[in-house]
Amino acid sequence: MGEAIFSKSYAGDALSSWEIAHELSASVDGDALVVRDSIRYDWHLLRLYDPAFLYRKVRMRCVVKFLPTTTTSFYIHHYGGLDIAEIASDGTIVNRGVGTDLSANALADGAFEVDATFLSRHGSLSIGCSKNGGGVYAGTGLEQFALLSVLVETFDAYGELSRTPADERITLVDVGGQGGLQLKWMLRAEEITPVVFEPLASEAMAIRQTLSRIPGAQVVEKALANTSGPQKLFVTAGSFCSSLREPNFEILQHYPVGRVFEVVGTQQVECVRYDELFRAGVVPTPDVIKIDVQGFEYEVLLGFGHLLECCLAIELETHVVPIYRGQKLLGDIVDVLGDFGFALRQLTQVNHFDGDAVEFDALFTKRRDRIAALASPAKKKFEVIGEALGVPPYR
The missing domain is CATH 3.40.50.150 (Vaccinia Virus protein VP39)
Structure with a gap:
C-alpha cells in the first residue's frame, strides 16, 4: 500500500477520542475502553472524526477482548449504512462487508487483533457492536468488549478512486x-x-x-x-x-x-x-x-x-x-x-x-x-x- 499518509495509535486515555455516536456507553478502565450496549433498538457505535480519513484507503488494526457478558459481535461500520466487518466473540468473521482485506487473529491474552482495510468515503470511522449480522438491534445493557487499542493508517486511494x-x-x-x-x-x-x-x-x-x-x-x-x-x-x-x-x-x-x-x-x-x-x-x-x-x-x-x-x-x-x-x-x-x-x-x-x-x-x-x-x-x-x-x- 506504500507509505502511510496518516498514522495514529489510540490506546489508554487516547481511546476517549472515540465519541459515542449512538446507543451505547463506554468508560476507560485501566488501559482499556469498556463498551456496553443499550436496550434501545438503534445503532451502537463509537465514532472518530478527521478529514484525513476522507477519500483514502484506511487500515484499522483493533485489539479487542470480549467480556463474559457479551452477546454481540465487534463491528466496524462505514457512515452511510455500510458494513466493513463483523467479528463474533470466538473470532469468527461473520461479515466481510465492503472492505478489501480483513483478518481476525487470537492473541495470547484472549484478545483478538482485527485488521481491516477499506476505501473510506467519509471523514469518520465507526466501531461498535452488532448482532445477528445487523448493526441495528436492541441490546442487553451489559458489557460487551474491552477495546485495548486502535491503530489507524491512511494511504493514497488514487487507484481505487480511478477504477x-x-x-x-x-x-x-x-x-x-x-x-x-x-x-x-x-x-x-x-x-x-x-x-x-x-x-x-x-x-x-x-x-x-x-x-x-x-x-x-x-x-x-x-x-x-x-x-x-x-x-x-x-x-x-x-x-x-x-x-x-x-x-x-x-x-x-x-x-x-x-x-x-x-x-x-x-x-x-x-x-x-x-x-x-x-x-x-x-x-x-x-x-x-x-x-x-x-x-x-x-x-x-x-x-x-x-x-x-x-x-x-x-x-x-x-x-x-x-x-x-x-x-x-x-x-x-x-x-x-x-x-x-x-x-x-x-x-x-x-x-x-x-x-x-x-x-x-x-x-x-x-x-x-x-x-x-x-x-x-x-x-x-x-x-x-x-x-x-x-x-x-x-x-
Whole structure:
C-alpha cells in the first residue's frame, strides 16, 4: 500500500477520542475502553472524526477482548449504512462487508487483533457492536468488549478512486458546494467526477483539501449565474442562507428561522455562466446537476444554456413562497426545465418553516421519451444516477 499518509495509535486515555455516536456507553478502565450496549433498538457505535480519513484507503488494526457478558459481535461500520466487518466473540468473521482485506487473529491474552482495510468515503470511522449480522438491534445493557487499542493508517486511494473509466464516470456539477458533497455522492466517489462551485474563498479552500483526492475533481471559486460579471452577495447570519438575492423579511419575519437570514454583510463575487466556462474548455458537460443557491436557482439554470439538453438529472432546493426578493418559484423552474425535456419526479418538503409548505427539494430527470432515445452509455449513466438519487426507473 506504500507509505502511510496518516498514522495514529489510540490506546489508554487516547481511546476517549472515540465519541459515542449512538446507543451505547463506554468508560476507560485501566488501559482499556469498556463498551456496553443499550436496550434501545438503534445503532451502537463509537465514532472518530478527521478529514484525513476522507477519500483514502484506511487500515484499522483493533485489539479487542470480549467480556463474559457479551452477546454481540465487534463491528466496524462505514457512515452511510455500510458494513466493513463483523467479528463474533470466538473470532469468527461473520461479515466481510465492503472492505478489501480483513483478518481476525487470537492473541495470547484472549484478545483478538482485527485488521481491516477499506476505501473510506467519509471523514469518520465507526466501531461498535452488532448482532445477528445487523448493526441495528436492541441490546442487553451489559458489557460487551474491552477495546485495548486502535491503530489507524491512511494511504493514497488514487487507484481505487480511478477504477471507473473516465468516459463512464458521472460528471456531477454541484452549485453551492459549502460543506462538501452530499453523502449519496460521497459514497460513489469512485464513480463520479465532481465539479463544485463555491464563491467564498475560505469555503472553497476547505472543500478543495479533500475533494482533490478524487481524480478529475474541480473546485471553481466562482458563483454561477445567467450573466457573467461581479454581483453582490448578501452574507447572512447563517452562512448557508447567503444569496445573490436579498432575504425577504416580509415573509421571513413570521418564522423563528428568519433570524439566520439576517444580513451581516455584503461582498462582491465573480459570477459566470456555466456554458461560457464550457466553451473555454474549463468545465465538462454535466450529467447531473445539484443546485443549492438560496433563491437563485432559475438564473443558474439559464446559465447552463444548451448544455441542459445533455444533462440527465437535476436536484435543487426551491420555494413556493418568495423568501428572497425577486426570486423565481417552483412553477417557473418546472416551466423552463420542461423546455429541455425534464419532468419533475420528486418533491420533498423541507421543514424549516414551522410546517408551512415554503421550501422543497425538487428532483427532475429527463422524461421517459428522452431516456428511451439515449445511447447505451448514457442509459447506463442514467441508471447509476437514478440509484444514487432514489428515483424509480421508468418501466
